[in-house]
Amino acid sequence: IARIEAAMFARGRVELTPTELELKSRLEFIFTYWLDNPMTTHKAMRDFVQEQFGVSNIQAMRLISYTEMLLGNVRTAGKEWYRFMVVEGLKKIHDRAYEEGDWKAAAMAMDKIGKYTRLDQKEDEELNQDNIFVPEWEPSADVSVLDIEIPPDFEEKRRKLIEKYIGETEDVDFTDLDE
DSSP: HHHHHHHHHHHOOOOHHHHHHHHHHHHHHHHHHHHHTTTOOHHHHHHHHHHHHOHHHHHHHHHHHHHHHOOOHHHHHHHHHHHHHHHHHHHHHHHHHTTOOOHHHHHHHHHHHHHHHTTTSSSOOOOGGGGOOOOOOOOOOOGGGOOOOOOTTTHHHHHHHHHHHOOOOOOOOOOOOOO
């Protein structure tokens, strides 16, 4: 995948093997199909890839994963595009209202931009890393550290469980396969 990524995006020339060229072609085909059909679910895309290339379920999911890794998630890209379109449209409305002297419409457009981009909300404070600490835990087999009431027959039950699950061990014969 790294070589295919280099061939797609690096400025230098990368020679791909026939297998890598086939994989690159498949990834580009999947991405193009997804661009044409952005609302296609992963399951539907998996079925399409299996049918198109005659691959197994796992191979199809791997191809989809590689496509998203190299070329991006089409659905996310689509949402970003529509966000951009909304803001650009609101900016055009603002500019036209401003040119026509319609101050109320211009202010409303700016207000919508502010709300849409969440500029009207308080920004999250940065997390102070100095106040974060990892608790120091000390492992213990002593249940009394849990600060709970221990039943009177606890030790007897514990002994029986150890006997039941650990019991006596015995050596077994084995053959070392590395020899």
